[in-house]
Amino acid sequence: MILGSINPAVLMAALMVAATPILLAAIGELVVEKAGVLNLGVEGMMIMGACVGFIVAVNTGSPIMGFIGAALGGIALSLLFALLTQALMTNQVASGLALTLFGLGLTALLGQGYVGITPPRTPKLDLGPLSDIPFLGRALFTHDIVVYLTIALVGAVWWFLKYSRAGMILRAVGENHDAAHALGYHVKRVRVFAIMFGGACAGLGGAYLSLIRVPQWTEGMTVGAGWIALALVVFASWRPWRAMAGAYLFGGVVVLQLNLQAAGVRIPVEYLSMSPYLITILVLVIISSGKGRSLNAPGSLNKPFHASS
């Protein structure tokens, strides 16, 4: 065992980077589900963001424009979902799955001319003396701005859902859409905005992969990150800070198992490789079996709403 070669500060830094794309997608989906809509198309919107963000960043030379483009790409795809489920009243699960397949296919087409290109570099945020603090400096203060904005976004969503009037309306729509409708709230309008927010966040998560973490465009490059984000929302029992804890736990296990393997730790690598997924399932089981502790799922989740019904 050569554990000495693993640097805990670097490990911490790497897990924050590994967690950011799934956290972005998860926080968006959390808001969507809080509004009572189940959008299984997160993977499709992520890959859309990864592709569109990459294309925009390469053509404008600006990573910031790339991220904006990614958010718009995610929104465009989410509006398709909104049209299907909110206006045409189609089944949410089927529409979400279709969105994922559509996103994967469309981006394979859109991204054809962009394979093998290097995107403009996203600079690390210069935090001055903070980065020089022993251990913490390397672990926490050497990242790009998206990592910090993502944490800020989690805080903002938490505050929005808990304290703002609009957030309470959104939760009311998600808990009981008939009651919310009776009170005079526009259930569909609220849901469409929530779906768009989810699309934007998933798009940003995808762009984080193609512009910062990998950084290149490859067909199908999200490889299931969207599904992990969906699981994270349940794992977090629809609570923003818990989603962040879950994302960091997942990112941490992924990074840790890679480090243990590289360090030659003598434990079976098959178990190391599946450990992030095992731990996710395990926590899901623990959470959902906890007695007297409701899962906290929004009451109207995945139920269609029609004003006349």
Next chain:
Amino acid sequence: MKKLLTAAVLSAALATPALADTTKVGFIYIGPVGDFGWTAGHDRARQELQEHFGDAVETSIVENVDYGADAERVMTQMALSGTDMIFAASFGYGPDVNAVAGRFPDVAFQHATGYIQEHDNISLFDARFYEGRAVLGHIAGKMTETNTIGYIASYPIPAVVSGINSAYLHAKAVNPDVNFRIIWTYSWFDPALEADAAETLIEQGADVIMQHTDSTAAVRVAEDAGVMAFGQASDMTEFGPNAHLSAIVDRWAPYYISRVQALKDGTWEAQNSWMGFAEGIIEMAPWNDRIPAELQEEADGLIAAISAEEYHPFTGPINRQDGTAWLADGEVADDGALATMDFFVEGITAEFPN
């Protein structure tokens, strides 16, 4: 996409019944032709095949075909629509190829990297990737300054294991202090995970990254970190012009052309072909200029010796990882042992995954 292409195959079959001497060749791929790795390599060969025969051959492809029922359905449709020869370009199609081949004895099946051969209309073919890995190992052993080489591996199957062993033996031969760090990803294609794996290996001291996974992410990470890397299956220079030292490039075209020619001549029969440098099935991507001229010559010499069958990458004495003897002095590994290799050689410190 699949339906569309299959429809194209069907309509083509209806439209050209008069051209009896046109050989129809179908290809099914596990990934997209744009993966810049494994599937791209097979499709390059298909295009060369088409160019070589011109109008005498009609090729069709179906990409992203999953193992199992999907593959069986696609191959059945191909066979029903008059396809004469089907190339199934992935290891996992084995059971499906055998099932369909049993029902269509007049169709010639060519299965890449497979091992199941239940009917006499199935040929198997594979490449001796370990020959290329020997060259990569030699270069890596000489180029490394930290004496640490990072290896991103997919699954512990014989083709991958023999590649690691071959690379290690040849790195060790030129650099006794060399040390391999290995990460298994249990996936052929996951760019983010491969990027993380490359970063981890570099963080732990590796300055040369080798990969037996299909994405181009690791080369890109190596480029950014200022270390060296080898591509996989295709020339990945454009993803890391400084980092990319070389790559084993798959060239299936000569084999594809010979098999289609044999079918046209009526001499096609089931075979099991395992080909390497000698047959031109694998070749090295152009050397990066940062490899010293002297080392380039050594590598060229190694390739020539392997091609001429003067030298076998697994020539004894070689011990297993636990120290027991595997090959005696001068003994050469036989194909059976290489095709089922399930152990590391002596000197690799990582544990072998069971």
